[in-house]
Amino acid sequence: PRLEQPELGFLQSSPEFYMKRLLAAGSGSIFYLGKAYRAGEFGPRHYPEFTLLEWYRIDWDEHQLMSELSALLAELGVLSVDEKPRKTCYRSVFKEATGIDPLIAESGELRRYASEIASRDFSREDRSTCLDLIFSLVVEPALPSGVVFVHDYPLCQAALAQTAINESGEKIARRFEVFIDGMELANGYFELCDAGELRQRFMADNVQRRSSGRLEMPLDERLLGAMVEGFPACAGVALGFDRLLMKLVGARHIREVLPFTDLT
Numbered sequence: 001p002r003l004e005q006p007e008l009g010f011l012q013s014s015p016e017f018y019m020k021r022l023l024a025a026g027s028g029s030i031f032y033l034g035k036a037y038r039a040g041e042f043g044p045r046h047y048p049e050f051t052l053l054e055w056y057r058i059d060w061d062e063h064q065l066m067s068e069l070s071a072l073l074a075e076l077g078v079l080s081v082d083e084k085p086r087k088t089c090y091r092s093v094f095k096e097a098t099g100i101d102p103l104i105a106e107s108g109e110l111r112r113y114a115s116e117i118a119s120r121d122f123s124r125e126d127r128s129t130c131l132d133l134i135f136s137l138v139v140e141p142a143l144p145s146g147v148v149f150v151h152d153y154p155l156c157q158a159a160l161a162q163t164a165i166n167e168s169g170e171k172i173a174r175r176f177e178v179f180i181d182g183m184e185l186a187n188g189y190f191e192l193c194d195a196g197e198l199r200q201r202f203m204a205d206n207v208q209r210r211s212s213g214r215l216e217m218p219l220d221e222r223l224l225g226a227m228v229e230g231f232p233a234c235a236g237v238a239l240g241f242d243r244l245l246m247k248l249v250g251a252r253h254i255r256e257v258l259p260f261t262d263l264t
Helices: 016-024 062-075 090-098 107-118 127-142 195-211 221-229 241-249
Strands: 030-037 049-058 086-089 147-154 163-165 171-180 183-190 234-240
Touching (some): 016 049, 016 221, 016 234, 049 241, 062 147, 062 171, 062 183, 086 090, 090 147, 234 241
Parallel strands (some): 086 147
Antiparallel strands (some): 163 171, 183 234
């Protein structure tokens, strides 16, 4: 039936919240292969409509999931059978490329460095935004060729990952990303299970969005309610399927592997 008063709707940027509700309902390990949408993302590696492969493994941690992802890449020929991908912590690659320790550097130092390399003012940006910019402009281009797993992210970039204390006593996020020849391919977490902590993170994100003039996002009460009922220990990862195809066929632009590119 036709809606007399159509409501504002959204295309999903990720199936993550829906999949987590299924996990909380007892689905067991699950995967998704389908479309996701992120407005305004155009470039050699970005397109607003893209294909995402996302999966969750019950009772696994992030290191087990990294091993499975390595096996998948080997099966597809991205890695040779006897080749092992490089695994390194975020702190090491960041410090090697910039000379800055991302876990203990003052936010002011990160803002100054980000402003310098971006040639614009980052003095009012938060710590996570500055780290993202520095990583994309300085660290990613310096990563070694081949497959690289970067893990143990700064606490401010935990997103929906659990946290832990590293060997040096700093609190870090149990998150990882995978890069192929400097191109980000996948992002994974040892998933946060605490509904109360998740609510606090959602609220903190809205505070930051409000301070930067962006639209606040409503809290997903269905997800939070499902997690209160019980969310299993698990690890999850989202992989950019189109970027994987780019690597497999040697494409230089994401449009080369998309069937339709009607958006401009």
